[in-house]
Amino acid sequence: MAEKKYTEEHEWVKLDGDTVTVGITNHAQESLGDIVFIDLPAVGKQVKAKEELLVIESVKAASDIYSPLDGEVTEINDNLSNDASIINQDSENEGWIFKLKICNSDQYNSLMSLEQYLKFLEK
């Protein structure tokens, strides 16, 4: 399995075969604060990169989460519908949000590495 990649929208993306697992970064969950609900997308949904895919409701605000890549939603983390605070507790593992079957690996390769993301955060 490849190293995680990152987006400017503060998502992490992990490639396994032709499918990526997507979640939000620890930085993102910290700035959102207590997360209470998540409006998960339907499995089978076709999306383009940077398209709004779902909404996370934290105590402070509703935040759109964008698809990092073109693809089709193949799986969602149903545990989050009952307890969205899992994202606060473990955003980079147990708090994964959805899986996406991708068709364009160039798009994936152009995402940021961890090192680049950390530099991006410092800006």
Add this chain to the structure above:
Amino acid sequence: MTEEALQNIYLKDFHKKHYAKFISFAGYNMPINYKHGIINEHIHVRNHTGIFDVSHMGQILIPLSNENISALESYIPLDLQNIKSNKCHYSFILNSNGGILDDIMLSKIKLENKEFAYIIYNSSRKKILNEIFNKTISKFKIIEDRCLIAIQGPESFSAINSILNLPSSMNFLNIEIIKFNNDLIYISRSGYTGEDGFELSISNINTKKLLREILDNNNAILCGLGSRDSLRIEAGLSLYGNEINEDTNPIQAGLSWALDKNRLKDNNLNCSNILSKEIDSIQKVKKIGLSPINKIILRSNMTIKNVEKKEIGFITSGCYSPILKKSIGMGYINKFSDMSEKIYVNVRDKYEEIKLEKIPFVKKNYKKGD
């Protein structure tokens, strides 16, 4: 507004050391929450003790001369000669249309044998109110050298009593002047959470010492404006800028209980002719409590619609209630709307069904006298 332009409260560094996250609020750089997060802070206040630094709020001492009383009574609907001393009164600064320029807590207190009106007002309204005070009253003192600390929750009495030795007769909305470290603390049994609690006006230099003593010896945590907001919504309390503003009068806002009815007949009150008519007329809108059927969060400014998708009102405040574990909100609706039909809010292009709830959402827990 840039961060440089924001004002800081006196204990900013103390809060930073306690892992406060700051937001810009009404011109101030204010803690929104600390390391436990908004939900945990909220629950802690309902079960134990929470400490809020609300020093951004305005505090003023006004000597109660006849001239000042007459000026204050021209825009405050209280009978200042006859209100009880050592008691906090919730009231308003009104404009000539009866619109609410601010909601205030006013207490008549004695300092060095002189009577003063001690008023706490909203930070977002400081500029407007200070202009009014400057124009109309004399020899007042805008308090800049004192913090305002709210200590809230069912264990707040024992937390404070072990340090300040409160009089046993002190009940909800009583205010006392108590010595601490050669300082006089103005302490009222009040707050904004629906819980038993106290608000303390205390010299800047003594505040840290008092907070440390309370934090070290009690199950108390620092809490920010985030939990203060969800606590006040659960308690059904109005917030200036949300439920009330210059375009609503106290009667429309369901706050006529706070008006001295005799003052509505007094021509010295700038809006007595308008409010005295308004109080007898049937209100067109009413304040309601709401919750959604689905897992969404009600937030201010969402519109409320009927079955025909016609707008019948709007949400003034909404939040996630950590106690009820669902979203709650308050709003205004047209009084003549048919409430036997379903009602909705418009959220992200979807119509989400909402239902009426009783206000307050969570039972208030004040220490009332026998």
